[in-house]
Amino acid sequence: MIWNEEAECMAPGEKTKLQLEKLQEVVERAYNNVPYYQKRFNEAGIGPEDIETLSDLEKIPFTTKADLRDAYPFGMFAVPPDDIVEVHTSSGTTGKPTVSGYTREDIRIWSEVMARALTMAGADKKDVIQNCYGYGLFTGGLGIHYGTQNVGATVIPISAGNTQRQVEILKDFQSSIITCTPSYALYLAEVLEKEGITGEDLNLKAGVFGAEMWTEEMREEIERRLHLDALNIYGLTEIIGPGVAQECMDKSGLHIFDDHFYPEIIDPQTLKTLPEGEKGELVLTTLTREGMPILRFRTRDITSLQSGECPCGRSLVKMDRITGRSDDMLKIRGVIVFPSQIERALLKIPGLEPHYQIIVTRPQHLDELEVHVEASPALFSDEVKHVEKAKEMIQKRIHDEIGLRVNVNLVEPESIPRSEGKAVRVVDKRKFD
Ligand code: DLL
Numbered sequence: 001m002i003w004n005e006e007a008e009c010m011a012p013g014e015k016t017k018l019q020l021e022k023l024q025e026v027v028e029r030a031y032n033n034v035p036y037y038q039k040r041f042n043e044a045g046i047g048p049e050d051i052e053t054l055s056d057l058e059k060i061p062f063t064t065k066a067d068l069r070d071a072y073p074f075g076m077f078a079v080p081p082d083d084i085v086e087v088h089t090s091s092g093t094t095g096k097p098t099v100s101g102y103t104r105e106d107i108r109i110w111s112e113v114m115a116r117a118l119t120m121a122g123a124d125k126k127d128v129i130q131n132c133y134g135y136g137l138f139t140g141g142l143g144i145h146y147g148t149q150n151v152g153a154t155v156i157p158i159s160a161g162n163t164q165r166q167v168e169i170l171k172d173f174q175s176s177i178i179t180c181t182p183s184y185a186l187y188l189a190e191v192l193e194k195e196g197i198t199g200e201d202l203n204l205k206a207g208v209f210g211a212e213m214w215t216e217e218m219r220e221e222i223e224r225r226l227h228l229d230a231l232n233i234y235g236l237t238e239i240i241g242p243g244v245a246q247e248c249m250d251k252s253g254l255h256i257f258d259d260h261f262y263p264e265i266i267d268p269q270t271l272k273t274l275p276e277g278e279k280g281e282l283v284l285t286t287l288t289r290e291g292m293p294i295l296r297f298r299t300r301d302i303t304s305l306q307s308g309e310c311p312c313g314r315s316l317v318k319m320d321r322i323t324g325r326s327d328d329m330l331k332i333r334g335v336i337v338f339p340s341q342i343e344r345a346l347l348k349i350p351g352l353e354p355h356y357q358i359i360v361t362r363p364q365h366l367d368e369l370e371v372h373v374e375a376s377p378a379l380f381s382d383e384v385k386h387v388e389k390a391k392e393m394i395q396k397r398i399h400d401e402i403g404l405r406v407n408v409n410l411v412e413p414e415s416i417p418r419s420e421g422k423a424v425r426v427v428d429k430r431k432f433d
Pocket of ligand 1: 236
């Protein structure tokens with residue numbers, strides 16, 4: 001089953017024509033309606049008329065997360081406020097998040113690409129989709145929701161968390177498709193096994209897993225333990241949310257909905273565009289967004305592209321699963337965390353040395369953060385006499401900053417390894433490539 005055969009199986013020549021047309025329109029819209037783009041174009045000495053071919057895209061300066069933060073909250077919107085019908089923000093918990101604004105047409109496009117994605121996972125009207133992505137400002141919950149409505153399946157808008165209830169509903173409602181992060185899927189499998197519930201007691205046929213990095217090994221484990229096809233979904237708030245790309249049953253890469261999102265791969269050091277097949281940073285341009293058109297967004301996600309027809313019949317270009325980042329952003333239980341946020345919390349506490357290390361592990365299939373930090377005697381005051389008290393205080397400060405609980409380990413001054421180059425702040429023991 002293919003949701004939109006015309007768009008998903010388009011001949012390459014036709015696709016290029018369509019992409020160029022849409023690109024010229026979106027560049028024009030961005031230039032005329034977003035002061036940020038007008039300024040960047042003027043600085044680069046280009047105008048919308050300079051985009052004559054798809055490769056002219058390379059003339060356009062990149063947009064970064066920092067640019068979007070500077071425009072907080074609504075500075076990147078290209079339409080009057082009255083035309084914005086919904087907003088979302090990136091999943092970080094503090095600092096200025098990046099905001100994404102949608103017109104009615106943007107929401108229609110989102111439900112279109114999400115319907116295509118769910119159809120790749122075999123969804124149709126008969127399916128019962130248990131949607132365990134968080135509902136709210138995070139794009140996961142509502143993005144999947146719009147897709148299920150479009151397909152006509154039954155959505156269970158259960159949102160994230162409350163594992164006991166998830167298990168009950170999985171069993172009682174006989175959910176046929178589950179959508180959540182891959183690490184949560186493994187955690188659920190574990191809880192099910194503990195309760196003696198097997199795949200035969202459930203009705204699951206597919207899972208649509210994303211929002212964080214995962215591996216082929218994790219796919220095999222999830223498929224074995226939950227008895228379903230585990231498929232990868234990719235997306236990001238700045239571009240639209242989930243539904244930028246999705247794996248079909250061939251499981252050989254994620255089809256990018258390239259009639260709406262135009263991909264490039266660049267070398268993150270030289271910023272030069274790389275040829276097809278080479279690994280680098282994914283850069284995305286929204287071809288059809290109205291509310292917030294984004295040109296050449298540096299996703300920082302590392303992948304490669306491959307074109308050509310897929311056994312599923314779709315001609316949409318494919319990207320490899322994400323294997324890393326070109327910056328130090330972490331996703332911990334689906335939440336975006338930058339080490340600098342933890343550093344900021346630590347540096348506000350007198351008596352802590354600016355030497356720390358963040359250790360990320362995944363003991364029971366759920367991410368854990370441990371922060372090792374050097375403490376001098378000055379940390380211990382009248383109120384904070386004991387190590388436990390000091391740890392609690394630091395934990396609370398970090399929690400206030402990033403919204404997640406972490407384990408704090410106080411270590412002697414000079415005990416964290418010094419490095420001659422860039423300090424190694426993060427030791428990620430989860431393996432993704
Ligand atoms: O995570 C949107 C989403 C929701 C995608 C539900 C899939 C399912 P953000 O919170 O803005 O949006 O985070 C975007 O998450 O740049 C990647 O680093 C990472 N990411 C998303 N999907 C995948 C994936 C949502 N399938 C950031 N594999 C992106 C690896 C992923 N990383």
